[in-house]
Amino acid sequence: MNNLIFEKSILYNQLFKELDQLYRNYAKDSGLSDTMFWILYFIQEQNEAYTQKELCDIWFYSKQTVNSALKNLESQNLIKLTPSPNNRKKKQIFLTPSGKELATKIIVPLMKAEESALSKMGEKSFDEFLRLTKEHINLLNIEMQKISNTLSK
Structure with missing residues (x-):
């Protein structure tokens, strides 16, 4: 890790x-x-x-x-x-x-x-913050789905 x-x-x-x-x-x-x-x-x-x-x-x-x-x-x-x-x-x-x-x-x-x-924060920083937060959520969801799939087997 x-x-x-x-x-x-x-x-x-x-x-x-x-x-x-x-x-x-x-x-x-x-x-x-x-x-x-x-x-x-x-x-x-x-x-x-x-x-x-x-x-x-x-x-x-x-x-x-x-x-x-x-x-x-x-x-x-x-x-x-x-x-x-x-x-x-x-x-x-x-x-x-x-x-x-x-x-x-x-x-x-x-x-x-x-x-x-x-x-x-300014509009550009705020937009970037939102974009990165959404990207993090999406990527974490994918990784957590992988874990869930292994747990249910």
Whole structure:
């Protein structure tokens, strides 16, 4: 094993966890679970209705995790679930007036902070950062699939 690559990999993972912790702490300080925070973030960001399945697919959460967070948000009157016009079994998620107020107070300032921080990197650096992160994810996925294939034999 290449020690230099291994050390940098550890640093990368620590940085990733540090970033995740920043968001988790922000959510906690806002009185929200991590999942509840990201659901509100996503709905605020997109400003349109989404289903539970779409949230799971886009944010890589399990159905149970999202369902639990949605029930909690609904019990706090922050969202309402409405049957989808195309499929009554699927529920669309909408912010209630209280949910919109909370998102304006908690999510919008964070989005502005993200925009400010990322714009300070410069567009070229930010684009390169995104490209390299995506490349890393794709390459790691390939390598992990190789491991999975050997484990299942």
